[in-house]
């Protein structure tokens with residue numbers, strides 16, 4: 001009787017690393033999928049200013065309530081920011097905590113020359129960079145949800161000088177997210193079939209991962225270029241909101 005309590009405590013403690021790992025995977029998956037959807041929505045600027053304006057207003061509930069409800073956008077950003085903080089906090093467990101640990105890892109990695117080990121290293125580096133870069137972006141989205149739109153976003157990208165941050169962050173997030181989802185698929189055995197050809201599955205997943213990363217990088221660069229071009233043209237009218245031609249004609253501003 002006297003030994004059961006410590007044993008059950010020990011058993012419970014042993015489960016925590018697995019639980020934390022699962023939570024890190026789940027938050028990573030949610031963030032990775034969010035990033036793809038996010039990129040598609042942001043890229044609607046390539047279809048025209050009206051298309052991006054419509055998407056931005058949709059998130060504000062404009063077409064349901066007849067007026068923008070910015071709290072909806074802030075709530076979405078707060079949810080993503082929470083996922084981001086939880087994911088980053090859990091990732092801290094995996095970082096080398098001193099120079100000796102770092103050296104041991106680098107020496108092993110160089111000796112092995114295994115692509116997935118090298119990918120893991122760059123995932124840690126890009127993850128660390130995202131701590132800072134994504135926080136800046138999320139804070140602005142949280143506090144200024146009223147300034148999301150074709151002119152508003154372009155003004156921020158160009159006149160407010162966000163483009164250097166977005167450029168670096170684009171590469172960091174696409175690499176980090178792509179490797180993260182690839183590692184999740186390997187770890188949990190998704191797309192493995194009957195498991196008889198593990199090396200073949202890994203090869204196919206790697207190809208798919210680089211293809212997706214390449215696609216989203218090209219889409220992101222084209223999108224950023226589009227915002228920069230609009231931002232340059234709109235610089236003399238900085239701060240002016242975009243009003244679609246259909247609404248402009250009726251005089252009902254959003």
Ligand code: HEM
Nearest residue numbers: 042076077080134141148153156166169170173220223224
């Ligand atoms: C719900 C939260 C988010 C919202 C509402 C949001 C919204 C936007 C918007 C409207 C833009 C266009 C430029 C602008 O208006 O400043 C943009 C660009 C961008 N966002 Fe987000 N974002 C969110 C979260 C994130 C997160 C978590 C990341 C990465 C960790 C991220 C990475 C980027 C990048 C890299 C760009 C530039 C894309 C490009 O090159 O075209 N965003 N975001």
